[in-house]
Amino acid sequence: MTKAKELQAKGIKVIQLDVGEPDFPTPINVIKAAERAMENGFTHYTPSAGILELREAIANKLREENNLNVTKDNIIVTPGSKQAIFYAIMALVDEDDEVIIPTPAWPSYMEIVNLAGGKVREVPSLPDFSLNIEGIKEVINNKTKLIILNSPNNPTGYVMKKEEIKALAEIAIDSDIFVLSDEIYEKLIYEGEHISIGSIPGMEERTLTINGFSKTYAMTGWRLGYIAAPKPIALEINKIQQHSASCVTSFVQIAGIEALKPETPIKPMIEEFKRRRDYICNALEKIPWFKVNKPSGAFYIFPDISTSGMNSDEFCNMLLEKLGISTTPGSAFGGYNKNIRISYATSIENLREAVSRMEKLLR
Ligand SMILES: Cc1ncc(COP(=O)(O)O)c(C=O)c1O
Structure with a gap:
């Protein structure tokens, strides 16, 4: 979080893929x-x-x-x-x-x-x-x-x-x-x-x-x-x-x-989360760092990043420092040093930008 703020203060737009809350307004x-x-x-x-x-x-x-x-x-x-x-x-x-x-x-x-x-x-x-x-x-x-x-x-x-x-x-x-x-x-x-x-x-x-x-x-x-x-x-x-x-x-x-009333419009939010999940899973599968296990629910994916040769803390630091993308290391969820958590509770534009930054670094 602190590093992300430092980068933002330097004018670098940090793409936050570490958030655990929907980016939609309350109905x-x-x-x-x-x-x-x-x-x-x-x-x-x-x-x-x-x-x-x-x-x-x-x-x-x-x-x-x-x-x-x-x-x-x-x-x-x-x-x-x-x-x-x-x-x-x-x-x-x-x-x-x-x-x-x-x-x-x-x-x-x-x-x-x-x-x-x-x-x-x-x-x-x-x-x-x-x-x-x-x-x-x-x-x-x-x-x-x-x-x-x-x-x-x-x-x-x-x-x-x-x-x-x-x-x-x-x-x-x-x-x-x-x-x-x-x-x-x-x-x-x-x-x-x-x-x-x-x-x-x-x-x-x-x-x-x-x-x-x-x-x-x-x-x-x-x-x-x-x-x-x-x-x-x-x-x-x-x-x-x-x-x-x-x-x-x-x-x-x-x-x-x-x-709790049936008229509360939650369906569009759920559909949008699904669209983002499909986008991010398909995009990351093409990036050699990630081994993605496509999930059926929530708004997170937990890819294995071990082919990068880094552990989860090193990988998250690299993403933040080199690409301005914040994610959560798997070490936070019970010692999963080979995985990171990516949240897709953010706009598809942000997800596209994050993917494009990764592709540029790998090129
Ligand atoms: C698995 C899980 N349970 C519970 C919570 C807590 O949610 P809240 O206290 O906002 O209802 C969270 C929030 O991130 C969560 O991920």
């Missing part, structure tokens, strides 16, 4: 709903679990779209899904409990488990980024409390298949382990389908489903997410929220009700 109907709420004086504390209408709207969505057997009593509305993940881990993980994290994984999972005093057991995924089921079985012991899943995945864009989800559910049930399923990129799927592990028989009482509004509705700055948890855990999580954040910003919750 106007959502903005208007928040404005109306403020003008109508909806500017005070709300119940800590969230306003009833939003919890009901979320429970409806989870029942209808995700086949989860939940009601408003299972739902806690949180300031972003990151906070939901933080609460869930704080509620479940005690000192020395072990948490299995299939990698590559979003770095906050590891950090939050460490903050809770738990021990992270990373299990590298298979080369196609599918779950290493045997590897997961091998690390389970009587201290294992939780497995964290994330599909579509950050940083790989991998979308888990039904067989993998079923296999993992079987392990969780047999070994009496909780599953935290981070489904924040659920709507950003270009092939295949999203399956919530909480819908698999026997998983209801051991699944904590996380989702939020940041990625689907381009609402990163609004800080709005939620967790669906078995009732006793939802009560514990609500206590943590009650005595920390108190509640989510009142008018942001009203915006959330609006966002």
Whole structure:
């Protein structure tokens, strides 16, 4: 980040392929709903679990779209899904409990488990980024409390298949382990389908489903997410929220009700992400540095760059210093020194410019 700023200060246009947020504006109907709420004086504390209408709207969505057997009593509305993940881990993980994290994984999972005093057991995924089921079985012991899943995945864009989800559910049930399923990129799927592990028989009482509004509705700055948890855990999580954040910003919750309505125009954003994914994957396949595993979801690709002879940190530095392109080293996601994360949450023009800079350097 600092280097990127230095280059920008020198007048070099840095193309940011390291961002984890949609570059689209929040849909106007959502903005208007928040404005109306403020003008109508909806500017005070709300119940800590969230306003009833939003919890009901979320429970409806989870029942209808995700086949989860939940009601408003299972739902806690949180300031972003990151906070939901933080609460869930704080509620479940005690000192020395072990948490299995299939990698590559979003770095906050590891950090939050460490903050809770738990021990992270990373299990590298298979080369196609599918779950290493045997590897997961091998690390389970009587201290294992939780497995964290994330599909579509950050940083790989991998979308888990039904067989993998079923296999993992079987392990969780047999070994009496909780599953935290981070489904924040659920709507950003270009092939295949999203399956919530909480819908698999026997998983209801051991699944904590996380989702939020940041990625689907381009609402990163609004800080709005939620967790669906078995009732006793939802009560514990609500206590943590009650005595920390108190509640989510009142008018942001009203915006959330609006966002969930079918008229919110998310389809054009999803189509544009798909167009960019196709463009960047095709373009990078022609550049000898990259071995691309074309992903089906989210807005990231995680190519192998080992043919460059550099590790991920060196490669990202080279891209930034020589070409003014910022990316994220794979080392950030659980020691993936041979990969980098490229985000295509930026305009197709920026992607074209980045590709053209790379081609020029290689010529
Ligand atoms: C996998 C994953 N989970 C959760 C989050 C947090 O999202 P938010 O707190 O904005 O809802 C992110 C953000 O980048 C993410 O990539």
